[in-house]
Amino acid sequence: MKAIEISPSYDVPWTLDTGYCHDGIPLSNGVFGALIWFQDQTVMLTINRADYWDHRGGTIWRDECTYGHLKSLLESGDFQGARELFPTTLINGKEKRPTRLAMGRFEARLKPDVRLVSANLHMNEGEARLVCRRGEREHVIDLAVVIDKPMLLLSGGEELFESITPVSSYSFEKTKAYFDDFGIPAPAAQEDGWVQALPEDPACAVRMRQRGGTLAIAAEYGADPEQARQAASALLDSVSPSDGGYAAATSETRERWRALWRRAADISLPDDEIERMYYLGIYRMLGNSMPGRIAPTLQGPWAEEYRNPPWSCDYHFNINVQQCLWPAYGSNLLDSLKPLFSMIDGWKPTLALNAKRFVGIDDGYMLGHSVDDRGRPVGGMWTGTIDQANTSWVAQMMWQYAKYAGDEAYLLDEVYPFMCKALRVFGEMMEKDGDSYSLPVTVSPEFGGSSQAGLGRNSTFFLVNVHFLCEKLLELDEKYGIDPDDAAMAADIREKLPPYTAGPRQFQEFGTKPGLELYLWEGQPLSESHRHHSHLAGIFPFDTIQMDDPAQKEAVSNAYKSWIDKGMGRWAGWSMPWASILHNRMGRADMALLSLHLLREVFMMPSYATRHNANYEGFCQFTGGDTMQAEASIAAAAAALEMYVQCVRGTVKVFTGLSRRFKDASFAGIRAEGAFLLSGSKAGGKVQQVTVYSERDETIRLVNPFGGRALIRKDEAVVETDKAIISLKLRSGECVTLEPGVQLVMQSS
Known part of the structure; x- marks a missing residue:
């Protein structure tokens, strides 16, 4: 609507x-x-x-490639032995x-x-x-x-x-x-x-x-x-x-x-470039993941003719597939997610076999970061093969689909068991010492590559993924009641595993200041510019950070400052739309906007297709080349949607992500968690109207978009409120309109 x-x-x-x-x-x-x-x-x-x-080809999964064997090799300092657990196929003497x-x-x-x-x-x-x-x-x-x-x-x-x-x-x-x-x-x-x-x-x-x-x-x-x-x-x-x-x-x-x-949701903005990036991003998403067709790959159906496409044009599950589908939620094109879910469903026997081989359980799923359309590891960065967060990130996408669609049957029949099987593999990878759990072998995607520097204990990325699974399983238990053993597993892990890893803040100005910030893993701060913002994934997309908790707010705020301090010198094209959303979630709407303009200027071709590397030297270290990847141009549409509507820890925010320079703007049909469709307009710098249509019997918690009195028109009745969070219980098919109320001004006598 x-x-x-x-x-x-x-x-x-x-x-x-x-x-x-x-x-x-x-x-x-x-x-x-x-x-x-x-x-x-x-x-x-x-x-x-x-x-x-x-x-043909790819990584060979040998019988001795188990988590226990890998861990023992790493603990003994035999990194080369660990790496050799993942040999690649040779044909005619070549990989x-x-x-x-x-x-x-x-x-x-x-x-x-x-x-x-x-x-x-x-x-x-x-x-x-x-x-x-x-x-x-x-x-x-x-x-x-x-x-x-x-x-x-x-x-x-x-x-x-x-x-x-x-x-x-x-x-x-x-x-x-x-x-x-x-x-x-x-x-x-x-x-x-x-x-x-x-x-x-x-x-x-x-x-x-x-x-x-x-x-x-x-x-x-x-x-x-x-x-x-x-x-x-x-x-x-x-x-x-x-x-x-x-x-x-x-x-x-x-x-x-x-x-x-x-x-599809529509937007209007007095910025032709952002509008065009949004609509072309949606167009490319549909072309790369048309409902009823094939899940999206790095280049989609647009591979070049003069060489085989870079990185095999495969399925990269540590950011790229996700970005190819980020706009599907807010743009009201949820069916674009179904080719991915259908493909994953067909892979379940393979994912179960991976879990059986690696951690020895019969009720787990494990997905590597770089696979072909049969779910088999392609090769390359071997540390990605053991990155279980790829599995939980797919679970997060499935959960988000169910929440945006209001599809309880899918949530309980498909998402719930998938989350449990992802979590069980994490559980087998944990060291359990009384009331303290840890993950001794983790990665923070692509940091350190395939070298020994690419592994560490308790990566924030892994911890955030695990806590997302635990949090959502416990929410399911509270609302529906799930298997007691599954609920107990989630509660136990959530209590004993840290929510993230933190260390002394790195960004310092005018003297050393105390405080903590998010680290990539234990003892490893963000020491250099890095293209993958994995240690900030608790802000987005996993939304596990609780900014009303002073300790978490401090750790996140300091990590954000250090992230800015390290700069964009080693970023890729797909780093930019994710950065835009992170800036916006941190309340920096102008920087979110600038990030998209930088994406357009530095990484986009005249066709608005995005390169992995920068168009010219001076912005970052990755420059030149002709490698097109589809995900950044698509994810830019998601970043544009974040300017209008954000769903953050159960609340919906409207227009908070829009730069103040835009006095006039409007949107129509943006989907939010809870199966709500929102429309809104802003004129003269003030929000004029927000309409909420509900597809399910559900309650929306809406941050007051007027910052004061609000009129709520529902069923020909008008209710006035000045609450900061407006809670509306709506029936399926019901529509309410919110408008600014009369602001009372006290005059002195």
Whole structure:
């Protein structure tokens, strides 16, 4: 429900000055992706599929790779022995990891007398439009990825193109080297495309067909090359001029995209860059995790054609997958989370086997930080393989979904057992000494990499994850009553395991001052700029820090100062939106806003796609390169939503995250915990109205948005209150409106 009408601009003018594929217009149906970019007289059509894998290789989980063995090796100082517990697969003498594969592109060469004039992305219809001029006449070329087929369609360009050339990824040096090194045959070239056989995965045929004014490009699998070729041919046959051609084949695509945008939350802000970052972030999230399709990866369906994508384009569960879905909650697009949950559900036997191997229990789940689409460890940073916080972070996402959706059945049937199984693995990793528990082998993601400096006792990140699980399990017990053994486990651990690790404050100014701050782990403060803000995860996203507790407030406030003091010199693109949210949760709305502008300036391409590294030198140490990762551009939308609505430890805040420089702003249909949909407006620097619609019988605790008297309009009745926290018990389908009340001014006689 959107109580305020906002008319977003879904049309995005696109630059014609594109250097490579990731400068292009992204199109996707959640499986098949295309990037539309331009070189001289050529329209480049880079294509890929989010499920196009070479699954061979990866980390080998050996029988001796148990937690007890790992711990004993580390305690004896044999770090190399510990590291060798996680060998990687070798093929032809080289390390082999599972990886998404580059696919290729089609080069549509314009005739010499045709000039490309403009390009636009229509986000609300999932369609791109190119305008060309030939003589005195303008021609329109429309492009769309069909919503339910792995196929790109192009309409209106038949008389404009001189040639259309298929170019497989094998044509590029880096891809060819990979194929040759690991025994992948060269593709079988055909006049209309190519067919790629793979050693252990299905063959993939990429073919095109042009008829009746429509160019169709399809990529489909088969058990062998011939079956793949036939499957691709069948897809091409489904687009026929007699059945309406392009317009008919893409009508459902346009409607599906319109329906998604009708559901998505809207924002209005006198800052065109932030607005565009929000809407493009939502668009990319949908393209990377379309409801009913494939869970989001590092590059999604938009992998480049000239090399296999960096980091295998895999599932990184220590921040990247999460950021790809952060906006789904507030933007009211919860169905975008379901592909991830469905994939995790299919992995449960693997996660249970991991827990059995590592800690020897039959009722646990364990997920590594870098895995393929089958849940198997890809390789690389071995310390991430033992990072059990990956499992609990998935549990947090599931819990958050249930709370935002008001889905009690999912909460009790799926989330509750998943949290218990994640917690049991943590329990087996604990040292228990009377009334004191500890976690002797922990990580703070990516700090120290795969070196000995990457491990420590009682990392704050692990502790926050464990306390999140315990807190939510006890909340479930209080409200519903859960298995007494599960409740006792959570209560016991919560009482005896510290909530975080702290040490002497690091940031000092004008002399040494006492006090504590959050540490990464025991004896390890944030000693340098670090891209992963893991020690601050109790602020966001786990929301375990209680700022009304003086000791916790001090530790967090001091850690925040030291974090600022260490600076952004070793940050990556995805560090920025998380930092924006952290600044906002700490009450620094202007810094939250600046963080997003820095993301746009330093890490974003003209296409608003984000790089891992900075665009230029001088801002941070990670500069240059052409690695696109999708998560930062998507998470920026979540950071924008935080400006309007925040859910913090059971309370909802409206407009507290918006910089005071914005006197006028509005939002409509932002979802909050409890299955509430909020809309609000601000004018002249003052909040004018907040509307709350409830999808469930639930109570919302709303921080008074007016800072004084508030009028609550409900069922034609008006109630006035000046409480700092306004508690409203609403029925399903009920709507209330809050407006500023009359402020009484006392005058002296």
